[in-house]
Amino acid sequence: MWQSLIDIQKSIVPDMLSHMLKRLNILSCIKNEQPIGRRTLARELGMTERVLRSEVDNLLELDLIKVESKGISISESGRQTLINVEPFLTLIENRDDLALQLKEKYSLKDIFVVRGDADHNSLVKEELVRLMAGELTANLLNGTIVSVAGGSTMALVSKFLKPKHDNLLFIPARGGLGEDVALQANSIVSRLAEATSGEHRMLYAPDSISKASLELLKEEPMVREIIDLNKRSSLVIHGIGDALQMASRRNVTPDVISKLENDNAVGEVFGFYFDADGNVVHKVDTIGLQLADLKNKDSIFAVAGGDGKKEAVKAYLKLAPENTILFIDEVIAEHLLG
Incomplete structure (x- = not known):
């Protein structure tokens, strides 16, 4: 059932899955490198700072990360999200x-x-x-x-x-x-x-x-x-x-x-x-x-x-x-x- 749903999403709204994977990639990088500055994070991910800033703002609004003076770190909600989604990643990419x-x-x-x-x-x-x-x-x-x-x-x-x-x-x-x-x-x-x-x-x-x-x-x-x-x-x-x-x-x-x-x-x-x-x-x-x-x-x-x-x-x-x-x-x- 899950694979069928994901296949439908891939065919109808492929951008949604690619966007989700991008955010999961950002979360994963933050988790592994925290605390990390925006410039370093952008370099690690191969993204421009402008694009990353928009993604960071969205993740912050969703309470998945924390932004402090020492850098960006993952929140407990973000950590749990990565744990919950891991079993399904293989079906997505x-x-x-x-x-x-x-x-x-x-x-x-x-x-x-x-x-x-x-x-x-x-x-x-x-x-x-x-x-x-x-x-x-x-x-x-x-x-x-x-x-x-x-x-x-x-x-x-x-x-x-x-x-x-x-x-x-x-x-x-x-x-x-x-x-x-x-x-x-x-x-x-x-x-x-x-x-x-x-x-x-x-x-x-x-x-x-x-x-x-x-x-x-x-x-x-x-x-x-x-x-x-x-x-x-x-x-x-x-x-x-x-x-x-x-x-x-x-x-x-x-x-x-x-x-x-x-x-x-x-x-x-x-x-x-x-x-x-x-x-x-x-x-x-x-x-x-x-x-x-x-x-x-x-x-x-x-x-x-x-x-x-x-x-x-x-x-x-x-x-x-x-x-x-x-x-x-x-x-x-x-x-x-x-």
Whole structure:
């Protein structure tokens, strides 16, 4: 509801939002630098003193700041206003400035940055998924096959996906019966198909399986179909996970946990665990998409948010293919920029 209202405001009265953001920026600067003189504040904000004077007068009239001989400081009402509005800032403005800097550093297809920290604000995670779903929708053509990974982030995608084409097919990118049912790719592709009036296929295979059993399972017709569809899919959507958290969620053995710790694993995608240098240190034997398959896709939609995933994302970008479209939040973006 909030996002719909904000989108309407953006289309009808965009000046109102930009004006609000300007005032919030002024308040934030005052809070961080208080007490601060008008001239210094104008220089910090890149504004003329004349324009700033008008804004300061308005903020003073609203009782959001205090103007004293030692300088301008924020009032208790102003401080509380910043606290109250922070959760909604991510819905109002993305960090395009950070995205532009990241595009100069990383050779990816595209990068989007959402304001905030998903670990401390659930709206940030929803906005990441909403933004990704919008870009995904723009890439969905009649007959598109989409490989879908499991996870809590992917589980939100169906809430925001609004396709404009028919005959869409969603398939699980890999086996995953060792995790929460709601987070399994099988469950997620089912919801995506329902939301888009499309089709889906299921893959009933354990997350980890012996090599001998794996080869036998590959001979099953339904399994062979999924393997073939994953090779033919043009789009892939997936999250980027913290290595030890993902291992714990999938109930791996203590021996594997020890191996991941000893090898300093920091991240995981598609059952591949990698260290800070992007070296794969452990691979789960399962059926489905392989890292080597990604470079052949039209687009890879990778999503991650929260301070806890910053090292995983940084490491993943050392092995991510150039056809990756990355969706991250502000805290990860700032970490990537050093």
